[in-house]
Amino acid sequence: MAFSLTEMLSELALGCLLFPGLFTLSKRCLKKLPLSGWGESDAVIVSTRIVSTVQAVMASSAGIIIVKSCSRHVLEDRHWLTNAYVLFAVPYFAYDIYAMYLCHWYKYKVKGHDVDRSCHWAIVKNYLKKELLMIIHHSVMFAVCFPVSV
Template sequence: MLALMAAGSVFFPGLFLLSKQSLQRMLRWTEGDADIVSARLVSSIQAVMASTAGCIIISSCKDIMEDKHWLTNNYILFATPYFAFDIYAMFLCYWHKLQVKGHEEAGHRSMGAAVGGYLRRELLMVLHHVFMVAFCFPASVFWRQGKGDYFQGVLFLAELSTPSVCLGKVLIQFDKQHTLLHKVNGALMLLTFFSCRVLLFPYLYYAYGRYASIPVYMVPLVAPWQCNMGAALLMALQFYWFGLICRGALRLFTRKSPPMPTEESDGRPPPDSQPVSQQLEEETHKH
């Protein structure tokens, strides 16, 4: 157990540092650009690994409650340090954005003030990551007592939407938010988020109801309270974030093409033409 967690604690920060140094040396990127892209890359790689593990587990479990797969707990142990690392990586992204956007007194802020601002802006995401480590980790490894590997595999598939979210933010970083690629990626993000996050929890209850031959509305009454509480909290976040994505998507696909920048302008799009992933990020920060 400790060996796998130690491996994850080395792998994700190590991959981040390797990516950052490669981008700085080979492409001569600034530290800020390299940090932000490297953080997105690590998140995307973790998402691909989790989704792949989920597919393997799901395809191997015929009995959704009793069948076991060695990859289930092993990947949970390996990936748990990622959520702690990602809190730090998100702070680095926030810090560099402060410098780029030229916020008042950004260059003179103390580290404590920066951390406070980061926690206010990224509160929901930080709480989500803390919840994954403090609640979902013991629930998945200990409380379920080796049952329901199939359900854990399905939960891993929630990460399928992460690469499109990360790509959207990278496109914004390099001012590619008005390209066809960004629109296609936005549509893909909408589809994957809805399929793999919004529908995920109702599907889990449906699958168990079918397995136990009981109506779906009876499943919460027989499921452990830990499962119900965890599902309710995570599902509420997914519905909230999906609402923000839909609002951003509506603006993206219904707005008029932005005017060409002039010599007097700074070349940035007007506020009402912000792309989906940027609107999602900023709307989340408001709360």
């Protein structure tokens, strides 16, 4: 089943709006809760986990729906949700690279380090060193798996 350009762009746009929008909404809501000692960093870290959880539940649900509706064989059958979810989820991988960096930056800041422009590259290098495999995973999903599947 082929998607039209309009359908593809709408799936991508929906993903571009949902994941950063959910992050922003959950961060604002968490900051307004009367939790003692919660600051910006706590709200950011929990919000990224909320978005990741929502994406994981949606991806798992899509997988279950696809597998259950395939009558002959999962690899041979086609389901419209396969392409639709790939298009929808691609923005998540780009968002999550940024969200992981944001969490890393706040964790660095919470440890008592002053964050200024002079140490920004040190934080980036440390982030790349600690999260390299996850960054590669997300980049491959975005740059290789997405074009191949579409």
